[in-house]
Amino acid sequence: MTQFNWSDPPSQIAFPVAKAGYPFIFASAFATAVFALLGVGFLAVLGLFTTGFICYFFRDPDRLVPTGEGLVVSPADGKVINVEPVDQTPFFEGGCIRISVFMSIFNVHVNRVPHEGTIRQVTYHPGKFFSANLDKASTDNEHNALLLESPAGKQVGFVQIAGLIARRIICAVQPGDVLKRGHRFGMICFGSRLDIYLPPETDVRVTVGDKVQAGSSILGKW
Numbered sequence: 321m322t323q324f325n326w327s328d329p330p331s332q333i334a335f336p337v338a339k340a341g342y343p344f345i346f347a348s349a350f351a352t353a354v355f356a357l358l359g360v361g362f363l364a365v366l367g368l369f370t371t372g373f374i375c376y377f378f379r380d381p382d383r384l385v386p387t388g389e390g391l392v393v394s395p396a397d398g399k400v401i402n403v404e405p406v407d408q409t410p411f412f413e414g415g416c417i418r419i420s421v422f423m424s425i426f427n428v429h430v431n432r433v434p435h436e437g438t439i440r441q442v443t444y445h446p447g448k449f450f451s452a453n454l455d456k457a458s459t460d461n462e463h464n465a466l467l468l469e470s471p472a473g474k475q476v477g478f479v480q481i482a483g484l485i486a487r488r489i490i491c492a493v494q495p496g497d498v499l500k501r502g503h504r505f506g507m508i509c510f511g512s513r514l515d516i517y518l519p520p521e522t523d524v525r526v527t528v529g530d531k532v533q534a535g536s537s538i539l540g541k542w
Contacts (some may be wrong), residue, residue, distance in 0.1 A: 327432070327502035327535060331382055338430055338507055340490055348374055363421035376512070380430045383535035385502030390542040392522065393502055394532040395434045395478050396514035398423040402455075403528055409517050410443075410465060412475060417518045418538055421532060423483075429507045432535035433468065434516060435476050436501040439493050441467040447482070460528075464489045474542060477517035480508050502535035518542075528537025 330422075337345070344386065352367030387394060402420035409416050423429055447462040462482040469475050480489050491506040493499065523539040532539070 322538075323387045323446050324536075325387055326382070327500045328382070328504060331380075335375070335376060336382070337378045337477065338378045338380040340488075340509065341374060344374045345371060345378070356427060369411045374536040375424065377425065379428060380504075381428060383432070383502060383533065385432075385500075385535050386538055387501075388541075390472075390474075391501070391538055392476065392516070392518060392540045392542075393432070394421055394514075394534055394537040394539050395431050395505075396421045396423055396532070397427040397429070397534050398514075398532065399534060400526050400528055400530045401513075403524060405520065406475065406517075407445045409477065412477070412517065412519070416477075417520060417522055417540070418526060419516045419518065419524070419526065420513045421516070423508070423514070425510060425511050428440060429509065429512070430504055431506045431508070431514065431520060432481060433501060433503045433505050435468060435470050435473075435474075436479055436499065436538065437468045437476070439466060439495050439497045439499065440475075441465075442447065442494055444489075444491075445491040446519075454526045462489065464491050464506075466491070466493070468499075469522060473520055476519075477515075479517075480506060480516040481513040482508060483510075485535050 327362045335526040344353040349369040355364040398421045402491050406418050443465045494507045522542045524540045525538050
């Protein structure tokens with residue numbers, strides 16, 4: 321039976337929101353208040369709904385993280401759109417397994433570390449903004465690539481990929497940081513994708529079409 325623990329201390333508020341969302345929430349709430357004071361009812365109601373949706377988009381729920389040797393969890397909420405072996409990657413000598421998770425605007429967009437270990441590399445690549453569910457998004461879109469080395473010497477690559485609407489990738493870690501499995505490390509605003517590169521001997525536990533949650537859903541085990 322899988323055991324779980326907290327990677328981060330649980331929040332003390334009922335509806336935790338990612339700090340990156342505060343400017344958007346405050347701006348929308350301010351505009352709503354202005355419309356209400358001016359008596360522009362339609363715009364005030366529209367602003368109220370917009371503020372509510374922005375709060376919903378930037379929600380940052382606590383997650384219980386599975387414990388166990390060699391477990392790799394999803395770094396993102398969303399739908400698995402690709403599971404395949406690849407011959408070459410930016411992270412490994414030789415082949416590996418790539419798993420892609422697509423996030424719609426209705427998913428939680430806070431990203432979490434797939435395995436405990438040390439961040440060895442963080443590389444930002446400017447690029448285009450194709451729809452994140454397309455194959456070419458992995459290489460052509462703006463993305464931020466991280467390489468993690470586990471305590472056992474295994475390497476895991478995970479890449480934050482901007483999408484058609486997304487225009488901001490947030491990454492709060494840097495090389496040398498030692499992180500727990502399921503620890504928050506960043507987010508992508510307004511729809512995007514995460515690619516995860518795992519060693520070829522990984523026992524994959526998901527298939528295309530599966531819905532996964534960041535920090536909680538097990539992608540594989542070595």
